[in-house]
Amino acid sequence: MKLLAPARVVVVLLLLIACGLRAAERLPAAGAIAGTTASGISSGGYMAVQFHVAHSSVVKGVGVLAAGPYYCAQGSAWAARYNCMNPGTWTPLPAVGALTAATEALAQAGLLDPTEQLRDARVWLFSGLSDHTVRPGVTQALQRYYLAYVPADRVVLKQDLDAGHAMITADHGGVCAATAAPFINDCDFDAAGALLAHLLGPLATPAGQPAGVLMQFDQREFAAVSPYAIGMDETGFLYFPQACRAGGCRIHVAFHGCRQGRETIGDAYSRHAGYNRWADSNRIIVLYPQAIARYGWGPWPWPSSYVFNPNGCWDWWGYSGTDYHTKRAPQIRAVKAMLDRLAEPVRE
Numbered sequence: 001m002k003l004l005a006p007a008r009v010v011v012v013l014l015l016l017i018a019c020g021l022r023a024a025e026r027l028p029a030a031g032a033i034a035g036t037t038a039s040g041i042s043s044g045g046y047m048a049v050q051f052h053v054a055h056s057s058v059v060k061g062v063g064v065l066a067a068g069p070y071y072c073a074q075g076s077a078w079a080a081r082y083n084c085m086n087p088g089t090w091t092p093l094p095a096v097g098a099l100t101a102a103t104e105a106l107a108q109a110g111l112l113d114p115t116e117q118l119r120d121a122r123v124w125l126f127s128g129l130s131d132h133t134v135r136p137g138v139t140q141a142l143q144r145y146y147l148a149y150v151p152a153d154r155v156v157l158k159q160d161l162d163a164g165h166a167m168i169t170a171d172h173g174g175v176c177a178a179t180a181a182p183f184i185n186d187c188d189f190d191a192a193g194a195l196l197a198h199l200l201g202p203l204a205t206p207a208g209q210p211a212g213v214l215m216q217f218d219q220r221e222f223a224a225v226s227p228y229a230i231g232m233d234e235t236g237f238l239y240f241p242q243a244c245r246a247g248g249c250r251i252h253v254a255f256h257g258c259r260q261g262r263e264t265i266g267d268a269y270s271r272h273a274g275y276n277r278w279a280d281s282n283r284i285i286v287l288y289p290q291a292i293a294r295y296g297w298g299p300w301p302w303p304s305s306y307v308f309n310p311n312g313c314w315d316w317w318g319y320s321g322t323d324y325h326t327k328r329a330p331q332i333r334a335v336k337a338m339l340d341r342l343a344e345p346v347r348e
Contacts, residue, residue, distance in 0.1 A: 024235045027217040029344035030285055031247020036339060037199045039063030039124075039192075041167045041183070042134060043291075044255030046072070046084075046316035047331070049142065051253065053103060054327045055336060056117035059253075063124040063195030066131055066165055066257075068138035069099050069145035071325050073317035077308075080317035085134050093137065096144045111326035118149035124156045124195040128163030130177040156198055163187050167257070172272045182265040183257055184272055192274030196252065196284070206277035212241035214270060219290065222334040222341075228298065229305045230320045230330040233262050233290035236338070237270040241280045247346040249283040251339060258311040262290045285342060289335050294319075 036059050040048035045067025052062040053070045072094055073080035082091035106112045123146045127139035136159055143157045161168065164179035168191040173184035197203050219227050219236045227234050241249070256269045270276075270288040279286050291314050294307035307319050315324045315331050323329050327336075 024216045024218045026221075027236075027238065027338060027341050028240075029347050030240070030244060030249065030342045031344070031346040032249055032251045032285060032339075032342045033247075034058075035060055035200070035250040036253065037061040037063070037196070037250070038253040038255070039065075039195055039199075040067065040255030040257070040314070041065040041260070042067060042165065042257035043313035043316055044257045044260075047255045047314035048253070050316060050325050050329070051255075051332055051335060052121070053115075053118070054112050054325070054329070054332050056115070056121065057113045058336075058339065060120065061122040061124075061199030063126075063191075063199060064139070064142060065126040065167065065191060066128065066134040066139065067142065067316075068093070068134070069096060069142045071099050071102050072138075072141075074102075075318040075322060075324075077317045077319070084138060086132075087135065087137065093141050096141055096148065099145060100148045106326060111323070111328060113327075115149055118146075119151070121146075121150050122154045122199045123150055124198040125158070126168065126191060126195075127157070127159045128161055128165065128168070128177075129159065130162050131165045131179070133165035133179055158194070161187055161189060163189075167191065167260075167269070167273050169272065169274045172274070181259060182268050183260055184268065190274055192254075193278055196275070196278050196282070200250070200282070200284075203278060204281040206282075207280035208277070210239070210276035211280055212239055212244075212276065214239050214267060214276070219334065219338075222337040224330055224333065225305075226299065227334075228292070228294075229307075230334070231291055231294055231307050231309050231315060232331060232334060233292045235262060236290045237262070237267060237288035239270065239276045239279055239286035239288070241283065241285070243280070243283050244285050245346075249285050251285045251287055251342055252279070253287045253289070253335065253339070255289065255314055256291070258313040261292055261312040263292050264312060287335075287338060287342065289338065291315075291331075
């Protein structure tokens with residue numbers, strides 16, 4: 001007997017749910033080696049900086065597009081929106097000296113790795129000439145922040161492209177000068193390749209097409225409470241090159257920007273930001289953790305938390321708690337736990 005239309009719909013929904021449950025696998029132990037690097041765009045750039053400064057003994061280099069110095073917002077959403085994105089006369093950027101002093105105090109308190117660990121880091125920064133969302137002066141302040149710790153020859157700032165507020169690629173996305181979803185722009189410039197080469201040294205030629213596996217993994221086990229409670233998705237992405245199956249690969253953590261998470265654009269960022277071809281030929285595992293939008297109280301039932309983050313940004317102003325910029329931060333702890341898992345020996 002044929003199924004009625006409503007019954008067929010139920011069956012299809014059940015199949016989709018089952019497929020979704022299977023799709024989010026457990027993050028594998030991958031035998032990753034030392035030499036982790038990180039990068040990000042916009043809120044992801046701020047998170048990459050926070051993650052680097054918090055765990056500078058582990059993260060040895062950072063690439064940042066359209067973001068500013070560590071602890072710029074100082075726990076204020078207002079400062080994040082104005083002082084740290086589009087500063088003006090009445091909303092100036094914080095003095096870099098004050099931010100480095102705060103960094104030193106946090107490190108002395110054990111909330112960050114010792115700042116001496118930053119000295120050997122490599123830093124690649126980018127600001128687009130047509131970026132009116134995060135002004136060039138903000139990224140220049142980030143350059144000054146890092147120069148307080150890192151030798152000048154290890155810090156690069158590229159600011160000569162007429163690019164909008166977006167992840168910059170060689171051959172994928174919108175018009176270079178645009179600022180529009182999904183915030184991936186074709187500027188005939190490979191930002192992912194340029195930053196990886198600066199952070200990791202000379203690289204092998206990238207693969208013509210990515211040949212590894214872009215997998216979804218379950219982020220729930222890495223959150224102290226629930227991912228939703230701390231503004232993270234239940235599912236993240238991992239790009240796993242074939243050459244890394246036996247272990248011995250480095251990790252690069254790529255933080256998406258606001259409105260670029262899985263719930264908004266699917267796997268577009270993890271598939272098209274430009275990292276995966278380089279990962280294939282250079283034995284790099286690319287971790288793409290995912291944040292989500294939140295609009296207030298939840299989840300239900302109790303316990304719940306209040307998070308107002310409608311654009312799905314990473315926390316660089318304090319919506320997840322007052323320790324958002326330290327090793328105690330729930331999002332930073334979750335991503336560090338992911339790195340720890342990837343560093344475990346490969347299981348036969």
